[in-house]
Amino acid sequence: MPVRVAIAHDYLTQRGGAERLVLSICRAFPDAEVHTLFYEPEQTYPEYRDRTVRPSVLNRIGVFRRDPRLAMPLLAPVASRMRIDADVVIASSSGWAHAFRTRGTKIVFCHSPARWLYLPEDYLGETGRFDPKRLLLAALAPALKRWDRRAALQAQRYVGNSTVVRERIRRIYGIEAPTLFPPFSPDVAEGTQEPIDQLQGWAGTDGSVGGHYLVVSRLQPYKHVDRVIEAFRDLPGQRLLVIGRGPEGERLRGIAPTNVRLVEGLSDAQMRWAYAHSRALIAASHEDFGLTPLEAGAHGVPTLALRAGGYLDTVADGISGAFFETTSATSIREAVMADADTTWDPDRIRGHAQRFSEERFIATLRDLVEEVLSS
The missing domain is CATH 3.40.50.2000 (Glycogen Phosphorylase B;)
Structure with missing residues (x-):
């Protein structure tokens, strides 16, 4: 019986490097469904229209699709309730998809542990002390960090997308993660x-x-x-x-x-x-x-x-x-x-x-899936 592979990603609402990376994973596993918190076809790459994309219940709320940050207080509980029926889930994550649950094996391709939790000044920029986003993040951060670390430990394998991220994963989660460089598209x-x-x-x-x-x-x-x-x-x-x-x-x-x-x-x-x-x-x-x-x-x-x-x-x-x-x-x-x-x-x-070609990335990712399954 063939191995069923699924792909998870935080949200497909923009055109960026992480969204291109998921397209490369899709080309590695052409039959895989994509699971995500939000999907807005008009805001991301058109190639996703040719895929089966399964968003969360929050996707019904248009304002959240346009700006997922507005849904932040809801994202941890909703991410924890996502269920993916597959033998292997490859989760492309910068903070949420690593928490999606599966009965099978989970491999997390980590772009970075959540910046808004561990590098908040990068996320907030020069906002003032009483900026609503800063106040909301300060209130949510302690509970979110506990939730985030529990979610990280659910995965059978973590992979960092760079030397910097590999060190950050070790420092924050205590996980030794090899590096798999993303390809250019x-x-x-x-x-x-x-x-x-x-x-x-x-x-x-x-x-x-x-x-x-x-x-x-x-x-x-x-x-x-x-x-x-x-x-x-x-x-x-x-x-x-x-x-x-x-x-x-x-x-x-x-x-x-x-x-x-x-x-x-x-x-x-x-x-x-x-x-x-x-x-x-x-x-x-x-x-x-x-x-x-x-x-x-x-x-x-x-x-x-x-x-x-x-x-x-x-x-x-x-x-x-x-x-x-x-x-x-x-x-x-x-x-x-x-x-x-x-x-x-x-x-x-x-x-x-x-x-850093896509061909090399796909070959390495397929080998990683085979290795995890065999072990």
């Missing part, structure tokens, strides 16, 4: 390219940008997109394209100078165009895993990255990119100025990215 690397209509006239009458610097990021406080924008305020001869959406979007548009553009909701063809026509990607956040440098690298484009976190796993200094030391606008600006005098080898950059 072939949807970003391969296929036709489509120019971005919003950029028409920004750089020439035909709207072609070529040579812009690029940020691809959720617009959250800890991503430091505002520091990159400030760096380009004093670089009027350079252009910066920011792709992403999030709660910081309105504020960032308000501070952006004329040589900076922010866009969101792009198709894969437009993303491929944005990467392929860029001079370099700029990655200034403290990431658990640095996925966007691999997406840029698949196009032969280098990355200027903060020397920290997951970028230490995915950026090869002098081969696929260069590092800057702090998240200050000055440090970022100096890196851009130094890059102007640097010549990169696109073939070497692509060769480095191929170490």
Whole structure:
């Protein structure tokens, strides 16, 4: 009798690296159903419409689908009541899916133990002492930490997505987790390219940008997109394209100078165009895993990255990119100025990215499932 595999994910309500990672897991196990707290087809990748996606009862409430953070007081009890009938569940988790229950074996692919519990300042940014989100999190945190650690210990196997996350899993849960690096998505690397209509006239009458610097990021406080924008305020001869959406979007548009553009909701063809026509990607956040440098690298484009976190796993200094030391606008600006005098080898950059190909990821994940079942 064939082994039944199911996939779990926190929620499918946005287009980000974790949601692309789940698509790679889907390609590894084409018959697997996807279980999640929330599913909003219009807000995530269209490929999920070809899958069987089973959301929680909370998915009936539209405001929660649009912004799952509003449901936070309800998520732990609802996640604990999710039941998945499968021989193996692969849970892609940053805080909730690792608690979904199953009668079979559970493998947790951990993007990070919940940031809002263990790295709250990254999650809250510069909100004031009496901000409602800060007060709510302070009230819920003690009970949520107890719940979270119990949920973590239900899994038969934990896997971290980077060196940083592996150490965090050890420190928070006391679990020794091997590292399995996520792949870059072939949807970003391969296929036709489509120019971005919003950029028409920004750089020439035909709207072609070529040579812009690029940020691809959720617009959250800890991503430091505002520091990159400030760096380009004093670089009027350079252009910066920011792709992403999030709660910081309105504020960032308000501070952006004329040589900076922010866009969101792009198709894969437009993303491929944005990467392929860029001079370099700029990655200034403290990431658990640095996925966007691999997406840029698949196009032969280098990355200027903060020397920290997951970028230490995915950026090869002098081969696929260069590092800057702090998240200050000055440090970022100096890196851009130094890059102007640097010549990169696109073939070497692509060769480095191929170490993180989806084919390798799928083969390793299938071997892991066989190993767990046999043991």
